[in-house]
Amino acid sequence: MIIGVPKEIKNNEFRVGLTPDSVKVLVSHGQILKVEAGAGMGIGVSDKEYLEAGAEVISEVGEIFRDSELIIKVKEPQPEECKLLRKEQILFTYLHLAADRRQTELLLESGAIAIGYETVKKGGDLPLLAPMSEIAGKLSVQAGARFLEKSFGGTGILLGGAAGVLPARVLVIGGGIVGQNAAQVALGMGAEVSILDTSAGKVRSLNDKYRGSIKCSLSGTDSIKRHSQASDLIIGAVLSPGAGAPKVVTRETLRIMRPGTVIVDVAIDQGGCFETSRPTTHEDPVFVVEGVLHYCVANIPGAVPKTSTFALNKVTLPYIIKLATRGPDAAFTEIPGFSDGLNICKGKLTNKAVADHLELPHVDWVSAIGEG
Template sequence: MEIGVPKETKDQEFRVGLSPASVRVLQENGHSIYVQTQAGSGAGFTDDDYRSAGAEIVPTVEAVWNRELVVKVKEPLKSEYHFLQKGQILFTYLHLAADRQLTEHLIDSGICAIAYETVEQPGANRLPLLTPMSIIAGRLAVQFGARYLERQQGGRGVLLGGVPGVKPGKVVILGGGVVGTEAARIAVGMGAAVQILDVNVERLSYLETLFGSRVELLYSSSAHIEAAVKEADLLVGAVLVLGRKAPILVSHELVKQMHPGSVIVDVAVDQGGCVETLHPTSHTNPTYIQEGVVHYGVPNMPGAVPWTATQALNNSTLPYVVQLANQGLKALEVNLPLAKGLNVQNHRLVHPAVQEVFPDLVN
């Protein structure tokens, strides 16, 4: 099969769909891989690295997209919509619940679109292709949050770990899944006072085995959210509802009651966000201040650490890419987790959760 790997076009997105190591595996399986020149440079991979792995370097984005299978990291942007082709397979993050326009274009094109974030293994929402980026995003959320709490960045000048004689900063995390757990891990390591709120009591019990008394674990009721958010120095949105838009848990009115200079990092922004005042930003312009609170809403946070993130993503995606390349769409018949990743096929929206978001697009 011919496989195309385009250079990402999202603002400062330096990850790449396939690493040279992954290209080598696919080449050894008899496939032809076409990589857009400089596609991996931001992640530390040169064109020569790809050539050595067996890829052909092509100078134009058109030459990459004109392939049977296209492997990306982020969703196609408007400038890429015209590349979408009937009969083609697209394998990437899509997050369609927050992007009606992209959903409509995928349906119109006739492409077969498989989303990393909805590939689901048996069990309680085991998302093997979302997990590695969720780990990175969770860790970065606190790293970035600590930075924007600095006075020079617009924050209130709080050191999360505090110092002897001065209490530490307070980190409030909405959601105790992978993102929330990893955010807590970093915040605890910094010495912050940490609260996690979640609606799943079993998950809270599990988190107790991880953190013990170092993290305060609360059921995510509106009263608990209101009390916690008001006192937060750093608020991390870590809510995930598979395939759907994130629920709004923090209202505009509640944001107004936060300390001036406190920081919100909403990792759920690529699914619409869980904070009413937060909208998507970019790595170039990552923050804005509203109601005196610093808002950070970059939807591709792992793009800040592309060397790590590309390899972590490829470790999880490669087996699925190999199966798609070897078997084409027949892979969906024999690999149920991969089949659950299917969002759009044959001009139809097929993922149940996304169908619920856009019922008028279901035919």
């Protein structure tokens, strides 16, 4: 198969879909690799390294989209990239369609086969979302701590406090991968940390794990209001796979929060879990609503592209090898949970959660992929 790796063009996105090591592995499986010139620049990888790994380095992105049967990216295709996609071409990348009707429409129009990293399943887990969730969770507290500093617009509170001065209170809503990584970093920085989650089983297992060092309890309207009022930093880390994020913190709750509270809405890539959130970028990451500082960067791991690229590639490579060597139909059959990643196939929506959220019809992947 011809596999294309374009340079990411989203604001401040420096990650790349394949590292030279992954290219080498794919070449050893008989694949032809076309990498856009400068694609690895943001992580300190030169075109020469891709050439040495066996790829062709292409200066025209149009040529990559024209010639490749499989396109490997990191972030969702931007409108100009969607227009380059063609019928039955396979796109494997993060999509987050529930938060993006325009992208959904453009991908449907393209006729391409769009597989989203974030909805591929393995047992009950999301193996291709997990590494980025781990990184985003850790970074969310780093970002939150920075924006609590006075010169960044915060109230001037240090997460860990000082001798004789109480630490800051950090609330994490959603105790999954993002939430636990955020909570552990906040705890490590000396903050007083609580986690709220709607799953009783999750709360029970978190309480067993943290044994009181992090207080974990059931999430609900009252508990969210009570904790929000008392917190200095709130991390939004909820997920309902594929669907839009539930709005767990309303504008009304913001009004009872202390002015200068910082919220980091990590779930913004799924539409955000604060009613007042809207996506921001690393270039212009924050805005203020009702006196509360909102940090809503949709590609948080993009801040550490080197770590993120290697972590992502490690988990995506086995799926890419299977796709390239066996084709999508066989790959979906042979790897359990891979077909859950298929969001759009030849003009049809195949992910039920996305379709329900956008109020669009959907079909099952077997019938969609079988269509010529």
